[in-house]
Amino acid sequence: MRFTSQEEYGLRCVLQMAKRDGEGPMKIADLAELESLTPAYVAKLMRVLRKGGIVVSVRGQSGGYRLARPPALMSVADVLMVLDHRLYEPAYCQEYTGISPSCVHMSDCSIRALWRRLEASLWHVLDKATLADLVGRERETIVQLGAPLHAARVS
Template sequence: MRFSSKTEYGMRAMVELAKRYGNGLTSLADIARREKISQPYLERLVAKLREDGLVEGTKGVKGGYRLTKKPASISLFEIIEALEGPIVIFHCLADNTKIVCTHRSCLTKKVWFKIQDEIVSVLRTTKLSDIV
């Protein structure tokens, strides 16, 4: 399993916002510069985080972004799902799958469910504040 650059860069942006929590707005230009992320790419990522209610922003010269809640209230699971969509390690585990498992693959499905549940559990219990 491998997360995309969306998760890597989006998480880095969220960490930057968490470091500045309670200190006003942070510009995307500042985050892009500090984290060496393309600003247009960062804008697309932050738009997804905003749509999911994790960040809020203000436009203008003195504009920027901030977290909508305390870093201790934001799980890594929420961030990754906002950026990537549902966390599914195999397509056959997705809720909306049309893949029909054969007898052989269903024998392994229990193991994949357990692995996925463990990953999701760690992501749900790990808060943004744990990594800042």
């Protein structure tokens, strides 16, 4: 499973705003410094997030960006949907066709069923996790989400 840089950094910027919820809008320069990004890239992320209803812009000298809803009412899924995350996309099958023009398993693919199930499970978890759940330190978040301390591989 991979997330794009837009999804990773977009979520990080949103979490910076969640950590400071109620303290007023955050400036692009401040977000850029906190996340070690260029101001131009943060501005691009803010445009995407604003169009998607995740953040609102505040005009004026003390303006910037703030969350459109309280962190407890915004899920990680809400943010990633705006940033265009897709674990599985049907067009993906066309990328791995071997030497044929289309995949030989298009009509009956057990792997595709697995990817769809995995995607549904992932979205279920992301929809339950709010920004408020993620504003603490890593160990606190692990406890909050009921996640294992270390990823375990079942053999």
